[in-house]
Amino acid sequence: MSDALRITHGPFGRVALLDMDRSLVRHAHPYCHVLLKVEGDDTQFLVGERIAPLTDEMAVLVNAWEPHAYLHDPRRGRTIILALYIEPQWLAEFRPNWEASSSASFFPRMAGAITPLIRTFAHDLATSMVHAPEAKAEHEDLLGRLMIAVIERFSDWQRVAPSLRAAAEASGMDWRIRRAVRGMREDPGATPNVDRLARAAGLSRAHFFRLFGQATGVTPNVFLNVLRLESAVTSMVTTREPVTAVSHRLGFSAPSHFTRFFRDHAGVTPTAFRQVTCLGSEPAPLSF
Numbered sequence: 657m658s659d660a661l662r663i664t665h666g667p668f669g670r671v672a673l674l675d676m677d678r679s680l681v682r683h684a685h686p687y688c689h690v691l692l693k694v695e696g697d698d699t700q701f702l703v704g705e706r707i708a709p710l711t712d713e714m715a716v717l718v719n720a721w722e723p724h725a726y727l728h729d730p731r732r733g734r735t736i737i738l739a740l741y742i743e744p745q746w747l748a749e750f751r752p753n754w755e756a757s758s759s760a761s762f763f764p765r766m767a768g769a770i771t772p773l774i775r776t777f778a779h780d781l782a783t784s785m786v787h788a789p790e791a792k793a794e795h796e797d798l799l800g801r802l803m804i805a806v807i808e809r810f811s812d813w814q815r816v817a818p819s820l821r822a823a824a825e826a827s828g829m830d831w832r833i834r835r836a837v838r839g840m841r842e843d844p845g846a847t848p849n850v851d852r853l854a855r856a857a858g859l860s861r862a863h864f865f866r867l868f869g870q871a872t873g874v875t876p877n878v879f880l881n882v883l884r885l886e887s888a889v890t891s892m893v894t895t896r897e898p899v900t901a902v903s904h905r906l907g908f909s910a911p912s913h914f915t916r917f918f919r920d921h922a923g924v925t926p927t928a929f930r931q932v933t934c935l936g937s938e939p940a941p942l943s944f
Contacts, residue, residue, distance in 0.1 A: 660924040661736070662785040663933040664795045665893050669743040671799060673785050674923050677734040680726040681920045684874055684882050688742055688757040689718035690806055692770070692778045696735035700727050703766040710737065715770050717763040717810055720744075721873050721882070726923075738782050742803060750804060754813060760873055768810045777802035829871040832857040836864075837872070837879070844883035845907035850876040885921050888914070892930040899926050 661673040669687060673694070682702070691701065691710055698711040701718075702725045708716045718724050728735075748755035756762055770778075781798040784791055807813050829837070836853050839846070853876060854864035868876045884906045891902045903914035918926045 658923045660922075660929055660932045662789055663893075663929065664785055664789070664792065665933060666792055666796055667743065668746045668796055668799055669741045670889070670893070671741070671781065671785070671795065672739045672923075673782055674737045674739055675734055676726060676737055676923060677728060678923075679728045680923055682723050682725040682878070683885070683921045684721050684723050684878055685718070685741055686758070686882060686886065687720050687744055688762055689720075689722075689724075690740040690742070690803075691716040691718070692738040692740075692774070694736040694738050694778065694782045697732040699729065699732065699735045699737075701725065702727055706766060708767040710735070710767075712775075713769055714767050715774070715806070715810070716767050717765065717806075719760050719763050720758045721760060721879075723874060723878055736782075738778050740799070740803070742799075747803065747807075750800065751813070754807065756813075757807075757811075762813075763810055764812060765810065771805065771809055774802065774805045774809065777805055830867050832859060833864075833867050833871045836868070836876075840876075840880055840883055844880060844887055845905050850880065881917075881921070885918070888918055888926060889922070889929070892926050893933050902926070 658678045659675045661675055663670060663672045665671075675696075676699070692715050693699070693710050693712060698709065700710060701708045701716045703716065703718055704722060704724070707727070708714075710716050742757065744755045744758040747757050777798060781795065781802055784794050784798060788794060836857055840853070850864075851861055854861045857864055859867070865875060868879070872879055874882075887906060888902055891897045899914070900911045903911040906914065908914040908917065915925050915927075918924075918929070922929060924932075
């Protein structure tokens with residue numbers, strides 16, 4: 657069964673060191689996502705509708721809100737993957753226009769050949785996470801060096817304008833979709849039924865799905881699942897809110913359904929995710 661070896665988090669977002677031997681469902685993230693193989697067998701991801709290999713020589717690059725899935729071949733062994741989920745505001749501290757990493761075209765390709773420098777930084781970061789889980793400043797420094805190398809290698813960042821994603825979405829989005837998105841963001845647990853959103857918008861299901869896809873690039877279900885997962889991850893990382901309470905708040909009918917949802921999207925159970933994240937950290941305050 658897949659396992660999280662270490663997870664570190666901070667203003668940069670989060671980095672997970674995952675030992676994978678099972679597939680993950682199709683999902684997305686609201687920020688750019690980089691996957692690097694640390695050791696084990698070669699493997700692959702489905703990014704959009706295409707297969708992207710993850711090997712000693714190739715990284716997988718996923719843009720914000722781009723649907724993707726981990727595809728484990730049962731004939732192969734386990735793979736240790738360094739998974740980066742990077743906040744655009746943090747990247748903007750290196751170069752202002754790197755905030756555009758939240759755009760859907762920041763990485764023009766879904767995979768690319770890594771350099772020796774990228775391989776070294778990835779190995780050093782993974783090693784530090786395992787042997788010094790409390791060294792948050794060291795993790796952030798190594799991650800910064802790694803992301804600079806990755807972006808300079810794989811993104812046409814010199815041509816990227818400062819991010820106008822939010823403004824473009826706001827001006828080009830149908831007002832009914834904008835209202836639905838706002839409601840989903842404010843309380844992702846209150847609207848688990850997407851058909852109800854379509855009715856509230858005064859649209860047929862088909863028309864709602866079409867307009868939503870045009871505005872966001874993903875289906876309403878994928879969008880809602882992203883919001884629910886990110887809310888769950890935040891709770892696991894920053895609080896001691898009971899898993900049952902998180903499950904209820906996010907609209908799951910039973911804690912077991914929430915646990916399965918979290919494992920299928922993040923690779924491990926929420927309890928395991930929290931335990932690994934808390935290594936080397938002070939316990940988060942109780943959330944009532």
